[in-house]
Amino acid sequence: MSTLSSPSSPSSPSQASALLSVENLSVVFNQGVKKGPNQEIQALSDISFELVEGEVLGVVGESGCGKSTLARAILQLQAITSGQVLWQGEDLTKNTNDQNKAMREHIQLIFQDPLDALNPRMTVAQIIAEPLYNLKPELSKQEIQNRVVELMLAMGLQEQQKNRYPHEFSGGQCQRIGIARAMILNPKLLICDEPVSALDVSIQAQIINLLMDLKSRTGMSMIFISHDLSIVRQVCDRVLVLYKGQVVETGNASDIYENPQHAYTQKLLDSIPLADPAMERKRIG
Amino acid sequence: MMLTIENLRVDFTVDSGIQRKQTLQAVRGVSLELDQGENVAIVGESGSGKSQLFNALMGLLPPNGSAHGSVSFNQQALLNQSDKSLNKIRGKEIGMIFQDPMTALNPYLRIGKQLTEVLEVHEGANFNKESAKRRAIEMLDRVKIKDPEQRFNSYPHELSGGMRQRVVIAMALLCKPKLIIADEPTTALDVTVQTEIIRLLKDIYRKERTSIVLITHDLPLVAGLCDRIIVMYAGKIVETGTVDEIFYKAQHPYTQALLAATPTNTEKSGKMLAIDGQPPDPLNLPAGCAFSPRCAFVEERCKTESPPERKIDAGHLVSCFRENN
Numbered sequence: 001m002s003t004l005s006s007p008s009s010p011s012s013p014s015q016a017s018a019l020l021s022v023e024n025l026s027v028v029f030n031q032g033v034k035k036g037p038n039q040e041i042q043a044l045s046d047i048s049f050e051l052v053e054g055e056v057l058g059v060v061g062e063s064g065c066g067k068s069t070l071a072r073a074i075l076q077l078q079a080i081t082s083g084q085v086l087w088q089g090e091d092l093t094k095n096t097n098d099q100n101k102a103m104r105e106h107i108q109l110i111f112q113d114p115l116d117a118l119n120p121r122m123t124v125a126q127i128i129a130e131p132l133y134n135l136k137p138e139l140s141k142q143e144i145q146n147r148v149v150e151l152m153l154a155m156g157l158q159e160q161q162k163n164r165y166p167h168e169f170s171g172g173q174c175q176r177i178g179i180a181r182a183m184i185l186n187p188k189l190l191i192c193d194e195p196v197s198a199l200d201v202s203i204q205a206q207i208i209n210l211l212m213d214l215k216s217r218t219g220m221s222m223i224f225i226s227h228d229l230s231i232v233r234q235v236c237d238r239v240l241v242l243y244k245g246q247v248v249e250t251g252n253a254s255d256i257y258e259n260p261q262h263a264y265t266q267k268l269l270d271s272i273p274l275a276d277p278a279m280e281r282k283r284i285g
Numbered sequence: 286m287m288l289t290i291e292n293l294r295v296d297f298t299v300d301s302g303i304q305r306k307q308t309l310q311a312v313r314g315v316s317l318e319l320d321q322g323e324n325v326a327i328v329g330e331s332g333s334g335k336s337q338l339f340n341a342l343m344g345l346l347p348p349n350g351s352a353h354g355s356v357s358f359n360q361q362a363l364l365n366q367s368d369k370s371l372n373k374i375r376g377k378e379i380g381m382i383f384q385d386p387m388t389a390l391n392p393y394l395r396i397g398k399q400l401t402e403v404l405e406v407h408e409g410a411n412f413n414k415e416s417a418k419r420r421a422i423e424m425l426d427r428v429k430i431k432d433p434e435q436r437f438n439s440y441p442h443e444l445s446g447g448m449r450q451r452v453v454i455a456m457a458l459l460c461k462p463k464l465i466i467a468d469e470p471t472t473a474l475d476v477t478v479q480t481e482i483i484r485l486l487k488d489i490y491r492k493e494r495t496s497i498v499l500i501t502h503d504l505p506l507v508a509g510l511c512d513r514i515i516v517m518y519a520g521k522i523v524e525t526g527t528v529d530e531i532f533y534k535a536q537h538p539y540t541q542a543l544l545a546a547t548p549t550n551t552e553k554s555g556k557m558l559a560i561d562g563q564p565p566d567p568l569n570l571p572a573g574c575a576f577s578p579r580c581a582f583v584e585e586r587c588k589t590e591s592p593p594e595r596k597i598d599a600g601h602l603v604s605c606f607r608e609n610n
Contacts, residue, residue, distance in 0.1 A: 063475055200331055200502065201503075201504075202543060204546070254552070271476040271479065273480075273505035277509065278529075280505065281509040284483060
């Protein structure tokens with residue numbers, strides 16, 4: 001597969017230097033109420049972590065804990081209040097939008113609602129090619145078309161579908177289109193914000209397998225944001241547990257799941273329904 | 286039998302772009318019986334018809350939907366009745382809990398008003414404002430809402446999602462219904478809250494002996510709560526049995542594949558077991574068994590004939606040609 005090339009020197013995660021490092025990141029939202037005092041909401045407070053090449057980091061927590069804000073802050077889609085986001089040593093927070101354009105070639109995002117994330121008035125081929133038009137203007141039309149078709153096939157879509165519109169596809173297929181759009185630039189980091197929570201169980205596993213397959217083929221890193229702890233366990237090397245904008249626990253996935261230290265992590269893990277009636281009855285009481 | 290559904294079909298007339306009007310079969314001949322005090326889960330993916338089945342029962346189909354077949358609830362016919370006669374049953378003998386607690390509550394009205402309104406409508410002349418308030422507050426306490434007197438005067442936006450869902454449950458319970466239909470009651474909630482709501486439903490079931498029908502896409506969610514599971518695919522029941530039969534002795538290839546695809550909190554196992562393909566287009570259903578295009582054990586006759594319902598055990602039924610799965 002030429003489009004999905006693997007890195008020149010595959011290095012094991014533990015030895016590689018940090019690809020992304022987030023240092024003391026804080027985001028505060030001002031809830032501007034016309035009358036009355038300004039209410040401040042601490043969406044993220046003092047978050048620090050590092051991500052090495054080829055690593056899959058899970059970010060778990062409940063709604064409102066700051067999972068998605070973290071993704072947006074890394075991508076500079078959200079103004080940050082303090083802290084640094086270092087991408088290969090370069091502080092993204094100090095850059096202008098234009099300077100960050102180069103970063104977008106390396107960090108891509110896929111979204112929760114696959115149909116909402118696609119422009120309803122663009123064809124699949126236009127959607128998947130758009131990042132190339134924006135960031136690789138030197139490519140010829142023919143080259144772009146070739147890469148689009150190659151990616152569609154790699155995602156399990158068919159070439160004949162390229163002139164269709166998003167509404168003609170099922171949720172799972174729309175998510176494949178979204179992944180194709182993210183992968184066409186050969187990103188070094190793919191941020192997945194609840195990539196399967198809008199999909200049916202039988203389709204969830206297909207998309208997870210596709211993502212894992214792409215990861216092992218290209219050697220990219222991933223940040224996998226999810227509220228579903230069972231899926232995170234299947235996908236991630238390391239896990240970050242967020243609660244009210246703070247990291248309460250972080251560690252290797254196996255340690256977190258086998259031996260959670262923080263009370264909140266324990267509570268989260270205890271909340272997972274078990275796929276065994278006898279055990280589940282015991283859990284529910 | 287408290288509830289008897291016989292050969293229920295739900296059709297929708299849809300306009301699909303430039304094509305002429307088409308009929309979409311959402312539910313394709315479902316028969317089931319429910320006894321007083323039974324606790325049943327209807328499990329299926331989106332488009333399986335699980336919600337439309339009960340929307341048809343409650344007279345909640347949109348104008349382009351129509352229901353055929355027969356449904357009786359305690360000897361009263363339910364299907365295609367006027368709103369006036371349905372309103373004697375809805376909210377009184379059958380309570381409903383919906384997926385999204387924000388849209389189920391009126392944002393303009395205080396919680397208390399919305400709760401007592403239920404009694405006002407169903408008790409008519411016997412309605413007493415003071416006792417209604419007392420009962421509403423008792424019910425808020427019953428669903429474990431803290432400071433029920435204060436919450437009685439709250440607006441829905443002042444409560445969290447889990448609290449709102451408790452209010453919706455309290456509302457469904459107020460008239461002491463014989464049956465509660467809960468359509469994805471925890472899907473919009475966080476995992477920790479989800480467990481609390483399931484525990485609450487189990488507690489209600491135990492103490493009030495109210496029958497519960499829980500409609501969901503999530504098999505593990507009902508493993509600890511329900512007695513019986515009905516699995517639906519493309520508008521039909523493919524398998525029904527006790528929770529243990531479905532989890533430990535599933536016979537239908539779809540049930541087996543669904544169980545295998547369900548993510549579990551177990552060690553990383555490499556690849557997840559997906560079901561290939563996609564659910565069928567309801568406007569263009571395959572002939573024969575609807576699952577046949579995705580089935581790993583498909584035979585020639587599956588593509589032309591609909592498999593009949595086969596008995597495995599007293600209450601364990603499966604619609605598949607293949608034996609000894």
